[in-house]
Amino acid sequence: MANKFLADFPILENVVYLDNSATTQKPLQVIKAVENFYKKFNANPHRGVYNLSIQATKIYEDTRRKVAKFINAKSSSEIIFTKNATESLNLVAYSFALANVQAGDEILITIAEHHSNLVIWQMVAKSKGATLKYIYLDADGNLSEKDFAEKLSSRTKIFAVTQISNVLGLINNVKKFAAKAHEVGATVIVDGAQSVPHIKVDVQDLDADFFAFSAHKMLGTMGFGVLYGKKNLLENMQPFLRGGDMIEYVEEQATTFAELPNKFEAGTQNVGGAAALSAAIDYLNSIGFAEIERIEKKLTTYAISELKKLSYIELYGCENLNNKIGIVTFNIAEVHPHDVATILDAQGVAVRAGHHCAQPLMNFLNQNATCRASFYFYNTKADVEKFLDAIKQVRKVMHIA
Amino acid sequence: MLEDIYTELIAEHNQAKENRRTLENPTLTERGHNPSCGDDITLEFKIEGDKIIDAAFVGQGCAISQASTDMMIELLRGKKLDDAKRLAELFLAMIKGEVTDDSELEELEDAAALKNICNMPARVKCATLAWHTFKTMTK
Numbered sequence: 001m002a003n004k005f006l007a008d009f010p011i012l013e014n015v016v017y018l019d020n021s022a023t024t025q026k027p028l029q030v031i032k033a034v035e036n037f038y039k040k041f042n043a044n045p046h047r048g049v050y051n052l053s054i055q056a057t058k059i060y061e062d063t064r065r066k067v068a069k070f071i072n073a074k075s076s077s078e079i080i081f082t083k084n085a086t087e088s089l090n091l092v093a094y095s096f097a098l099a100n101v102q103a104g105d106e107i108l109i110t111i112a113e114h115h116s117n118l119v120i121w122q123m124v125a126k127s128k129g130a131t132l133k134y135i136y137l138d139a140d141g142n143l144s145e146k147d148f149a150e151k152l153s154s155r156t157k158i159f160a161v162t163q164i165s166n167v168l169g170l171i172n173n174v175k176k177f178a179a180k181a182h183e184v185g186a187t188v189i190v191d192g193a194q195s196v197p198h199i200k201v202d203v204q205d206l207d208a209d210f211f212a213f214s215a216h217k218m219l220g221t222m223g224f225g226v227l228y229g230k231k232n233l234l235e236n237m238q239p240f241l242r243g244g245d246m247i248e249y250v251e252e253q254a255t256t257f258a259e260l261p262n263k264f265e266a267g268t269q270n271v272g273g274a275a276a277l278s279a280a281i282d283y284l285n286s287i288g289f290a291e292i293e294r295i296e297k298k299l300t301t302y303a304i305s306e307l308k309k310l311s312y313i314e315l316y317g318c319e320n321l322n323n324k325i326g327i328v329t330f331n332i333a334e335v336h337p338h339d340v341a342t343i344l345d346a347q348g349v350a351v352r353a354g355h356h357c358a359q360p361l362m363n364f365l366n367q368n369a370t371c372r373a374s375f376y377f378y379n380t381k382a383d384v385e386k387f388l389d390a391i392k393q394v395r396k397v398m399h400i401a
Numbered sequence: 402m403l404e405d406i407y408t409e410l411i412a413e414h415n416q417a418k419e420n421r422r423t424l425e426n427p428t429l430t431e432r433g434h435n436p437s438c439g440d441d442i443t444l445e446f447k448i449e450g451d452k453i454i455d456a457a458f459v460g461q462g463c464a465i466s467q468a469s470t471d472m473m474i475e476l477l478r479g480k481k482l483d484d485a486k487r488l489a490e491l492f493l494a495m496i497k498g499e500v501t502d503d504s505e506l507e508e509l510e511d512a513a514a515l516k517n518i519c520n521m522p523a524r525v526k527c528a529t530l531a532w533h534t535f536k537t538m539t540k
Contacts, residue, residue, distance in 0.1 A: 400412075
């Protein structure tokens, strides 16, 4: 059962790819954009006065404007390009948090954070003598509003939260949480790695102070990420990395730094990655998020309703589908997730197994590991059917009943 | 391919209970884990003189890691320590694909059944966990 997207994704001919939360496949349009840059426009941006360098600079800066519009930033100078969401969050931790968190302060995060939005806060808390606190989940997997209300206080300096859990796929009401966090004077840092690819994001509406995401989870290439930050915050921060292209004047003993956003982009940047992200955004815009959400919801609803018919399947965060993107996390009774993934792989179905870079969440769920199937708009009902057929083989292969 | 990995023998060792226990006053104990996937075992060995008089393990993980541990425990119990170390090296060489002659692998008894894991790079660390842990423990 082909759909209109498959012609753009030749890699999908041979695999049922259900690990889209880890990274998505790339359409030919994105691959060609990278090729086009290196074939026709390769030069170091921002440096040369010759035409090629001007073209490379244009590709890079046009992407910045496109990204700003895509997530509704006020200005493209609030868009910093990084390597990935992890680097974006590290930039905030090192350049903002270490300078603003004091001993006795509190950092509030959720138990559903990816390690990229967790390990950094342990580092900040430890080096500043601050306390790291966790908001836990209600039985349905959603953030406990009660716990949030109890733990948020005037001591809270940082509130860091994922917009969508990479394990449960549940959408956090960041706008509501951010408003309350701002009331106590906390800075709100949002991990958007799982949200930007799947739902319409408006950073001003959310009122995020910082917002991070990765290009490779939204059709772009690996090694390219984005940090959005409110201008007044970015302007008052020290650089994260120092070197070429982020300076104004360099003397023997002192340096003044470039204006935003260049202050945070040291060294030659990934222009090929920018070209790819630009093409990826065009591709997503041509479909539209209403359609993307519709397709993913249909696949997710079907997969979950079929999985629920199998008595040996345990599902996590799959009760309320209104608040959820296409991530289905599950276990098969008496079978370890890695064995499940191997058996599915042998049948041409790629799913993720393990802790999904969220070990504290796994502990909270009392699971050593889980399996995760995650959908994108190019997946089809036939993919879900193959996935379900493969699932039904697992216990047989494992010699269980 | 799958049938070569998830054999009856692996299933039996994965589900076996006899070797899953703790020893009283073990001579050697060592925890081994694969952080990326969560396989996590603890070996306990009782040594008298140069002989392994008892061995057991506790832990959790995928069928391959648990079956491999169970096979190792059964193979090494009663062996001289030097022989046990040599067998561990033989097993690791087999998984690396360095020893392919079945007659050489006979000594590994049931564990020789894991030979085909060398064709599944993603699962090699599951099969070798117990053996690496044993090596660390007896260094």
